[in-house]
Amino acid sequence: MRFHILILSAFLCVASLMSPGQAKPERAKNVILFLADAGGIPTLNAASFLEYKAPQKLHIQSWPHVGLSDTSPVGNYVSDSANGMTSIVTGVKTRNGVISQGPDVVRGKQDGRVSKTILEYAEERGLKTGVVTTQSIADATPAACYAHANDRGKWGEIFSQAFTPRYGDGVDVLMGTGRERIGTQLAALGTSYEKLAAEHKRPINERLEDVAADNMRPIVVADKIDVRAAALRTLEILQKSKQGYFLMIEWDAHTDDPKAGLEHVVGFDKLAKEIEAKVNLKDTLLLFTADHSFGFQLDGGAIDEPLLAGYDEWKNSADKKGAVRLKNIYVNRRHTGEEVAAMATGAGASQVKGFFPNTKLFHIMLGAYGWKP
Numbered sequence: 001m002r003f004h005i006l007i008l009s010a011f012l013c014v015a016s017l018m019s020p021g022q023a024k025p026e027r028a029k030n031v032i033l034f035l036a037d038a039g040g041i042p043t044l045n046a047a048s049f050l051e052y053k054a055p056q057k058l059h060i061q062s063w064p065h066v067g068l069s070d071t072s073p074v075g076n077y078v079s080d081s082a083n084g085m086t087s088i089v090t091g092v093k094t095r096n097g098v099i100s101q102g103p104d105v106v107r108g109k110q111d112g113r114v115s116k117t118i119l120e121y122a123e124e125r126g127l128k129t130g131v132v133t134t135q136s137i138a139d140a141t142p143a144a145c146y147a148h149a150n151d152r153g154k155w156g157e158i159f160s161q162a163f164t165p166r167y168g169d170g171v172d173v174l175m176g177t178g179r180e181r182i183g184t185q186l187a188a189l190g191t192s193y194e195k196l197a198a199e200h201k202r203p204i205n206e207r208l209e210d211v212a213a214d215n216m217r218p219i220v221v222a223d224k225i226d227v228r229a230a231a232l233r234t235l236e237i238l239q240k241s242k243q244g245y246f247l248m249i250e251w252d253a254h255t256d257d258p259k260a261g262l263e264h265v266v267g268f269d270k271l272a273k274e275i276e277a278k279v280n281l282k283d284t285l286l287l288f289t290a291d292h293s294f295g296f297q298l299d300g301g302a303i304d305e306p307l308l309a310g311y312d313e314w315k316n317s318a319d320k321k322g323a324v325r326l327k328n329i330y331v332n333r334r335h336t337g338e339e340v341a342a343m344a345t346g347a348g349a350s351q352v353k354g355f356f357p358n359t360k361l362f363h364i365m366l367g368a369y370g371w372k373p
């Protein structure tokens with residue numbers, strides 16, 4: 001009898017360790033971070049109306065886990081992309097304009113402490129990594145994943161850092177735009193695409209179509225890129241990794257041009273759905289968020305009239321510099337300070353909940369992998 005009680009208490013002990021409240025954390029082998037640049041909640045809301053004539057019809061709006069992420073930087077109310085993304089991928093808030101360095105930085109003048117990025121953690125552990133963007137591959141959002149700089153404008157220096165990694169063999173796949181300006185800055189630093197490619201034995205392609213079929217570490221710096229094609233190609237490469245991968249995909253969602261901005265969100269959402277169908281959610285975390293919000297407002301209109309009524313007139317008008325006033329939409333064309341949504345599905349997604357600082361997203365991704373900072 002005493003023996004049975006012992007067995008029973010041992011069993012209860014184990015059972016209590018595994019009770020729902022303390023369930024074993026889910027482990028992700030892979031993390032895909034979808035970053036809608038400037039994709040605030042009002043922008044997501046209007047994108048759903050534009051495409052589906054109804055609210056909350058975006059695919060990402062069906063993901064089971066949602067939280068509200070504070071994006072504020074150190075020293076200001078409102079974030080730019082550099083601080084916003086740095087906070088998400090390093091877990092350390094910094095000053096606007098700064099790429100993955102701490103707030104002890106003096107922008108453009110003096111480096112701050114290096115903040116290790118989730119991509120660098122992944123490289124350190126032998127995972128494959130990729131960064132894909134509609135924007136310049138050296139712009140703030142992609143840069144914060146693989147580089148450290150005291151000013152986001154230093155595109156030549158930032159791009160060059162992809163070839164001198166601090167961990168592993170550095171970012172494996174880079175695909176984006178910015179060909180001309182990065183090239184100009186490389187020249188000012190006494191180097192070039194050709195020199196970097198030769199020194200590091202990695203071709204730097206100008207078009208996605210030019211990437212060799214057997215190149216498992218491709219770099220594309222284009223003038224313009226089909227981000228869907230680039231993302232799917234990158235995913236195909238990263239999925240060959242036995243250790244897993246980290247992939248960041250950025251799609252610009254600024255609504256300076258409201259039609260273009262909302263269509264980008266619709267396209268990005270469809271891409272997220274397409275990618276979700278290609279991964280196993282039991283071992284992959286999908287996280288969708290924005291680096292900061294934007295002054296976009298849907299402030300009127302009947303459901304049977306076009307959401308973008310008045311857009312063509314605005315587009316054809318001479319002065320498009322100030323705020324955008326369409327019949328039902330107002331855009332002040334500035335970043336705004338309120339929280340952005342973070343949506344997640346897959347392994348480790350349940351940690352996305354409530355209000356939190358955007359730095360928590362770093363810890364959620366790290367925790368999903370089962371790593372400690």
Ligand SMILES: [Zn+2]
Pocket residue numbers: 037038080081082084291292
């Ligand atoms: Zn941004």
